[in-house]
Amino acid sequence: MSWKLDSDRPIHTQLQEILQTQIASGALPPGSKMKSVRELATEAGVNPNTMQRAFAELERLNLIRTERTAGRFVTEDAARIAVAKDEIAMAQLELFRKKMKQLGFEKKEIVDFVRSKWEEEEDG
Amino acid sequence: MAELLRTEHLVKVYDNMSMPALDDITLTIPTGRIVGLLGPNGSGKTTLIKLINGLLQPTSGSVLIEGNRPGPVSKAVVSYLPDRFCLPGDRTAEELMQFYADFYADFDRERAETMLGSLQIERTARIKGLSKGTKEKLQLIMAMSRRARLYVLDEPIAGVDPAARDYILKTIISNYQPDASILLSTHLISDVENILDDVIFIRNGRILLCSSVEKIREEQGKSLDAYFREVFAC
Helix, strand or coil: CCCCCCCCCCHHHHHHHHHHHHHHHCCCCCCCECCCHHHHHHHHCCCHHHHHHHHHHHHHCCCEEEECCCEEEECCCHHHHHHHHHHHHHHHHHHHHHHHHHCCCCHHHHHHHHHHHHHHHHHC | CCEEEEEEEEEECCCCCCCCCEEEEEEEEECCCEEEEECCCCCCHHHHHHHHCCCCCCCEEEEEECCECCCHHHHCCEEEECCCCCCCCCCEHHHHHHHHHHHCCCECHHHHHHHHHHCCCCCCCEHHHCCHHHHHHHHHHHHHCECCCEEEEECCCCCCCHHHHHHHHHHHHHHCCCCCEEEEECCCHHHHHHHCCEEEEEECCEEEEEEEHHHHHHHHCCCHHHHHHHHCCC
């Protein structure tokens, strides 16, 4: 797992985003056991309390659940994971749209642009 | 969270100095925190650390570690890394481990051996023959190998290379116990800022700011390193 962190944004939000993406993409499969807070904190080079905070947030979002003795697991709720995936994709789309708008693209032009570029790619 | 360290209205005035080195420092450190002590040169960081470790006596005010003044009881639970090298040069790392095991009931030999191995430090060579960086690593390994309640580290990574720095920081994270805390002073803010819970800024012997590091990122939208440069701009 790659932990690229910016120091100018709260670390716990970034950890949460990274883990959320891992869950949404299936890199952390549904029902799989999560590594411990300490292991992940050591991997990421962050404070264990910060990792704990990211875990608590994922738990609140029902993306992971804690079993008192066995540890933490990724949710098996496929619908919940699909929603998470959708949210991340929407956020990316929003970023893209903003950037394109800055360049002067209108909504329809953006769609046309994406379609034509992708068709070119497929043809090429 | 229990209270591990408390200082109250701590003042230190050195002889022949008109300005106090520390002026009215009141702070507490609970268990389970990694706290950075940051400030420019001469701001009082080392003075505060020496007072916590009983190497200096306060002019007024008090330092309490789990309710005890600095002394044999506090030293049994505080692991201190001084800002200068102070290991016996004629001994070897092997002998040093024996020495630590005799002196400190909380010394964990296995932990020390693991770290010596990872950083490839010669255990049977005389310490004075080791390079400057290796000596610093050795001294830090000894400090981190105690299962202490409070680690007080004065510039722990200043003299070691970046790869060893990463290893040392990871060691700090993986050995970290929820009932212990770490107070560390450093100038290398960007290297340590992701592992800190809290930060104390001091200037001219006074506390300028005590805050959670995440709160600074949230409120200032910048890294601790950038914020430090802004606050202490010359």
